[in-house]
Amino acid sequence: MLTLQCPYCGVQAEETELTPGYEAHLKRFGPGSSAEEFESYMFARKNPKGVHFERWRHAYGCGKWFLAARDTNTLEVFGTYPAQSSEPPADLVAKIKAKRPEWPGYSEEGNK
Amino acid sequence: MSNPVSALNGQSYDGFAKITEIGPMGMITLRCDLAEKPVAAALKKLGLSVPAPRRIAKAGARSVGWMSPDELLLILPYAEVAATLETLNKALAKLHFLAADVSDARAVFRIEGDKANQVLAKLCPVDLAMLEPNELRRTRAAQVAAAFWAEDGGYTLVSFRSVAGYVMGLLTVSSAKGAEI
Amino acid sequence: MSTRLQKGGRLIDRSTRAEFTFNGKRMSGHAGDTLASALLANDQMLVGRSFKYHRPRGIVAAGPEEPNALVNLGRGERLEPNQRATTTELFAGLMASSQNHWPSLEFDVGVANNYVSRFLPAGFYYKTFIHPRAAWKHVFEPIIRQSAGLGSAPKDPDADRYEYVYAFCDLLIIGGGIAGLNAALAAGQSGKRVMLIEQTAHWGGRAVVDGDEVEGESAEDWVKSAVDALKTMKNVTMRNRCMGAGVYDHGYVLANERVADHTPMDGRPKQRVWRIRAGHIITATGAIERPLSFAGNDIPGVMLAASVRDYVVNFAVSPGDRTVVVTNNDDAYLTAIALVGAGVSVPAILDARTNVTGDLPARARAMGIRIEAGRGIASVKGGKRVTGVQVCLQAGEGAVLEEIACDAVAMSGGWSPVVHLWSHCGGKLNWSETLSAFVPDASRPPLNHDGAAMVTAVGAAAGIYRAADIITGEAGTQAPVPPVWVMPQGAPIALRSKMWLDYQNDVKVSDVQLAAREGYESVEHTKRYTTLGMATDQGKLSNINGLAVLSSALGAEIPQVGTTTFRPPYTPVTIGALAGEARGEIFQPLRRTPMHAWHEENHAYMEPVGLWRRPYCYPRSGETHAQAVHREVKNTRENLGLLDASTLGKIIVKGPDAGRFMDMLYTNMMSTLPIGKCRYGLMCNEQGFLSDDGVVARIDEDTWLCHTTSGGADRIHAWMEDWLQCEWWDWKVYTANVTEQYAQIAVVGPNARKLLEKIGGMDVSAETLPFMQWADGNLGGFAVRVYRISFSGELSYEIAIPASHGAAFWALLHAEGAEFGAMPYGTECLHVLRAEKGFIMIGDETDGTVTPLDLGLSWAVSKKKADFLGKRGMExxxxxxxxxxxxxxxxxxxxxxxxxxxxxxxxxxxxxxxxxxxxxxxxxxxxxxxxxxxxxxxxxxxxxxxxxxxxxxxxxxxxxxxxxxxxxxxxxxxxxxxx
Known part of the structure; x- marks a missing residue:
């Protein structure tokens, strides 16, 4: 059972205090978007074995959504950061690169 | 208007710790930018100040707890709620904020005795030994949301009103004599 | 016969007697006994029948690896099936009965299976599934159903209580032998928060039984001072009778404490599940001795050598008068030495190795014990009890050299480190040629949240057996244990089909070899095909031997074949312990409205709505539920109905951008709703499917109040916060879920206004408070907010009142409404009323695949708005x-x-x-x-x-x-x- 640190209140919360929110940094496509764009937003989800960026909510705590960078294979947590981020912070990306040299880096497609 | 009735009307239980439902207790949820000066000024009028993250500060019969980066919980005598809401609405009028009476949405329990911590240890996934003085911890108690803090040699625990009976059941079972850890 | 010795027994207190019964027979033991040691002391070697062939089975081991001695403990509401006699501490009044026999343990009809065993080969179940079909239905299934199963399932609710406790530490040490104690001392002195758990009631593990020397003292003394020292350390928590059951991600460990198993009904919880979060975990879980595979190795009286030693040293019980020791390693010599030291006869030690040197054999030889090198057992003689062994050359095919009369056999095939907890979360293993065992590979440990090693194995669990080495943590030169997987090496099928690998599931060497011939190459498949290791002992004794037999049949190396997956729990944990406090009244949270007690007092028939309980109807004396619903419908249409609508979600949305936000949430326009008015609205998910509906009230310039469905309040509040926090975080909007702050009461029917006007306090006339408007005010002295909205098609007021006044106001409405025909109505009446009006219900008309357009609600879907949640989906x-x-x-x-x-x-x-x-x-x-x-x-x-x-x-x-x-x-x- 995972533990993740909520970046808002600092609690090292266990999984039962959190609710998962799946992939982070999705771009919302609304009216006027193409079928392909809408599909990418609604249905096409990354499922990497390795580095992944996810949404979690500290539901039984401060109620805030936050984002986590995690290795889906080893369950190593590289870091958590506020949900008000359109991409992972640079220092976190650098940290992951150092730990996972084979990781191509964060981009729209990079961690598929 | 009738007298306000708390969820369990003051039910209590004597196990290896003493459990009491207290209240009704006045509570106001205040959502705003905690760094705004009028917030500090409004709290100051109540004898309070903006608490640090995850802390609860007490002054006389009133307390203020940090609930999230943009939310405070004011705890005060039930009879003071309406007037305090009015004060807040006036003091914060120029800000973007939300203040709401949530006194009746909650149930409040006291857990008292030398081993009060053991009761919580059975229900909450929280490292109680690391709980800091005046720390307000939001978590779950078994299957429902709860918040608690250490106070007067015991703990005060807040849950939602509708599950007060369930929470009383949890606290009762967990403090049964013979079940000391 | 097995018997209590006159002297010794480090764990028993001869001054106390504990009377107990086994299969109704009265027996007696001492405080400190296990059920197994007490049974042996009473010469009860036969304790059960095997699962498939109903062969007589005796006690094999002295710990949690025991496959045979499973008993039903207690009776009625305290009946526990499948309890291991070897880990059950004896107490006065204990009642045990053997399992899987009919009609009696001594005489069992199912043993006929034994004589038809060639028709019940490996994969028997799968083969009978296939053909002939009729044979399965009419022949095999009835037989299997009659004969299968272990203990009896309890029929009564468990009378005991159980609980969880959450614990946190820097270091958790699992296992209280000298390895665990040593690790705890070091960590305790460093100031870390340490937790040390041990599955038995005693500290010290094997070292104290075997009389090892530790750091210049006897193990007994060393353990005593270590335990005393640890007890003085405030940063160290020690728990015995506490089994490390499973290791999970990020340092999470479940442990099962048997608090009061041995002191039943003393007021304490029977068991307690510890949910431990540890910074690091040390497994000091020891090792388990392996049986040897020789014909008749399942006959009662054949036991593990170290377990024989446990019985002699710990409980002063000798399993036999004449015990033959058979081994491939030096360790078993300790058993011979202990037996002879206790005055019991050891006719011979049969050592499969041709070259027997070493200190222990030398000591045995010096005591005059006969040692036969290069020898093995061709076959054990006996039925319900060993009567002798036939000796053969290990290197041969089983030609009998001599027969030795004996009533017990102590066997040792070497040791397997307990790697279960190391492996649960991904720790990898290496095959040690020296030890003939899998040992943890310290370079490939399970990983923690920070990517660092999460578990360290120490002591015997890491393949380090000698006390001196355990203390230093360095394995010195270890004595090699040459593998003996089959005895004798060239045993023909007649012998191999009597060599048991898995005692509990009746799997023999010949079964695994058959599976290999039939093409089962993967160890995981062979396990399922033969059922090897699938019993309640999870193959603690059988896995490695079975794996070795499989790899040899496949002509592959053991590491290539690999092990099956180790999964928690280490030993079975009773369901009651896993349920913890969640049973009876607090099995699940039950949400109650402020009027809940009134409903119960007025005989409401309640139904679950999410976690709420709501009155379905209020049947009167003699009424069926249907009749009650019909009455409530008619009364509400003709007179006055009162509904507890408190469960409706109520969410405040406030801020300069609240109108904009409301327009995104709802499919229709909400920003234009005038202050003081109400509007029905729909919410969709991004796919355009309906997710919730309700009436919205505009409170002031920047405040809206959203009503959600009863089940939807938390979900919709979370949905709002999700968008505000993760997508439109620059919008100035705050929300607050105030669902439970208010009791809400619907006053419905032609007489609704009459009642409110009678109570008085505010103007509720059609002119002042028209349909789809709301007003704050006062009714009968209560501060209320009144909404003129209707889900019934009748004149209707929904009145919100602070929850702490809800019950009083509800009572007032009933009292004052009597003259207008007021009656409470329930959810079924509500449903009928809304269906008569064609109002949709989320969850009935919708199921997650229905759009507003499907429901003819296009009038509630804005065509003007550029965007709202679900708009693109609907397109x-x-x-x-x-x-x-x-x-x-x-x-x-x-x-x-x-x-x-x-x-x-x-x-x-x-x-x-x-x-x-x-x-x-x-x-x-x-x-x-x-x-x-x-x-x-x-x-x-x-x-x-x-x-x-x-x-x-x-x-x-x-x-x-x-x-x-x-x-x-x-x-x-x-x-x-x-x-």
Whole structure:
């Protein structure tokens, strides 16, 4: 059972205090978007074995959504950061690169 | 208007710790930018100040707890709620904020005795030994949301009103004599 | 015979006697005994029958690895099946009975299976599944059902209580032998928060039994001072009788403490599950001795050598008068030495190795014990008890060299480190050629949240056996243990088919070899095919031997074949312990409204709505539920109904951008709602499917109040916060879920206004408070907010009042409303009222695949707004398909009530041969108002087919004709609520 640190209140919360929110940094496509764009937003989800960026909510705590960078294979947590981020912070990306040299880096497609 | 009735009307239980439902207790949820000066000024009028993250500060019969980066919980005598809401609405009028009476949405329990911590240890996934003085911890108690803090040699625990009976059941079972850890 | 020795027994207190019964027979033991040691002391070697062949089985081991001595403990509401006698501490009054026998343990009919064993080979179950089919149904299944199973399942609710406790530490050490104690001392002195758990009641593990020397003292003394030292350390928590059951991600460990198993009914919880979060975990879980595979190795009296030693040293019990020791390693010599030291005869030590050197053999030799090198057992003689062994050359094919009379055999095939907890979370293993065992590979440990090693194995669990080495943590030169997987090496099939690998599931060497011949190359497949290691002991004794037999049959190396996956729990944990406090009244949270007690006092029949309980109806004396509902409907339509609507979600949305946000949340326009007014709204998910509905009230310039469905409050509040926090975080909007702050009461019916006017306090007239408006005020001295909204089609006021006054106000309405015919009504009446009006219900008309357009709610979907949640989703081509089923009313031609969930049958059949369908019922009720069945449903081209008749199917296969009609059955003009 995972533990993740909520970046808002600092609690090292266990999984039962959190609710998962799946992939982070999705771009919302609304009216006027193409079928392909809408599909990418609604249905096409990354499922990497390795580095992944996810949404979690500290539901039984401060109620805030936050984002986590995690290795889906080893369950190593590289870091958590506020949900008000359109991409992972640079220092976190650098940290992951150092730990996972084979990781191509964060981009729209990079961690598929 | 009738007298306000708390969820369990003051039910209590004597196990290896003493459990009491207290209240009704006045509570106001205040959502705003905690760094705004009028917030500090409004709290100051109540004898309070903006608490640090995850802390609860007490002054006389009133307390203020940090609930999230943009939310405070004011705890005060039930009879003071309406007037305090009015004060807040006036003091914060120029800000973007939300203040709401949530006194009746909650149930409040006291857990008292030398081993009060053991009761919580059975229900909450929280490292109680690391709980800091005046720390307000939001978590779950078994299957429902709860918040608690250490106070007067015991703990005060807040849950939602509708599950007060369930929470009383949890606290009762967990403090049964013979079940000391 | 097995018997209690005159002297010794480090764990028993001879001054106390504990009377107990086994299969109804009265027996006696001492405090400190296990059930197994007490049974042996009473010469009860036969303790059960095997699972498949019903062969007589005796005690094999002295710990949690025991496969045979499973008993039913207690009776009635305290019956526990499948309890291991070896880990059950004896107490006065204990009642045990053996399992899997019929009619009695001594005489068992099922043993006939033993004589037809060649018809019950490996994969028997799978083979009988295949052919002939009839044989399975009429022959095999009845036999298997009769004979299968271990203990009896308890029929009564468990009378004991259980609980969880959450614990946190820097270091958790699992295992209280000298390795665990040593690790705890070091960590404790460093100031870390340490937790040390041990599954037995005693500290010290094997070292104290074997009389090892530790750091210049006897193990006994060393352990005592270590335990004393640890007890003085405030940062160290010690728990015995506490088994590390499973290691999980991020340092999470479950441990099962047997708090009061040995002191039943003393007021304490029977067991406690520890949910431990540890910074690091040390497994000091020791090792388990392996049996040897020789013919007849399952006959009662054949035991593990170290377990024999445990019984002699710990409990002063000798399993036999004459014990032959058979081994491939030096360790078993300690057993011979202990037995002879206790005055019991050891006729011979049969050592499979041709070259026997070493200190322990030398000591045994010096004591005059006969040692036969290069020898093994060809076959054990005996039925319900060992009577002798036939000796052969290990290198041969089993030609009998001599027969030695004995009543016990102590066997040792070497040791297997307990790697279970190391492996649970991904720790890898290496095969040690020296030890003939899998040992943890320290370079490939399970990983923690920070990517660092999460578990360290120490002591015997890491393959380090010598006490001196355990303390230093460095394995010195270890004595090699040459593997002996089959005894004798060239045993023919007649012998191999009597060599048991898995005692509990009756799997023999020949079964595994057969599986290999039949093509089962993967160890995981062989396990399932033969059931090797699948019993309640999870193969603690059998896995490595079985794996070795499989790899040799496949001609592969053991590391290539690999092990099966180790999964928690290490030993079985009773379901009661896993349930913890969650049983009875607090099995699940039950949400109560402020009027809940009133409902119960007034005999409401309650139904679950999410975690809430709501009155379904209030049956009066002599009324059925249906009659009560009909009465409530008629009364509400004609007089006055009162509904507890407190469960409705209430969420405040406030801020300069709140209007903009509301327009995104709802499909219709909410920003234009005038202050003081109410508007019904729909919410969709991003796919365009309906997710919730409710009435919105505009409170002030920047405040809206959203009502959600009863089950939807938390979900919708979370949905709002998700968008505000993760997408539109620059919008100035705050939300607050105030659902539980207010009791909400619907005052419904033609007399509603009369009641409120009688109570008085505010103007509720049609002029001051018209339909779809709200007002704050005072009623009967209570501060209230009154909404003129209607979910029933009647004149209706929904009154919100602080929850702490809810019950009092509800009582007042009933008292004052009596003269107007006030009656409470429940959720079923609510449903009938709304269905008569054609109002949809989230969860009935919707199921996550239904759009507002499907329900004819296009009037509530804005065409003006550039965007709202679900708008793009709704624009998908298949949602605009004119063939989608759409909402209509349905009326049977015969007036009957359509079955719930029935379908409209269309022409032809689909590719599966099922009838095609063209619609389905979503809500169906008997309408007391119209005196006939009414229904709502989704029908293909429905709105264009008004008046047409469709065939609806029924459960009995027949159909019933229904006419497609307008879904509004009652007061089509909507005049009643607007008066």
């Amino acid at each position: 998908r081509t298949f949602l605009a398909d004119p063939d989608r089923w759409q909402l209509v009313g349905l009326e049977t031609l015969d007036g009957s009530v359509l079955p719930d969930g029935c379908y409209a049958v269309a022409q032809g059949t689909n590719e599966n041969g099922q009838k095609n369908t063209e619609g389905r019922v979503t809500s169906t009720y008997y309408s007391p108002t119209l005196n006939k069945g009414i229904a709502m449903g989704l029908v293909k081209h429905g709105p264009a087919r008004m008046g047409q008749v469709v065939e609806m199917n029924k459960v009995d296969g027949s159909t019933v004709k229904a006419r497609i009609v307008d879904p509004v059955f009652f007061d089509k003009a909507g005049e009643k609520p607007n008066v």
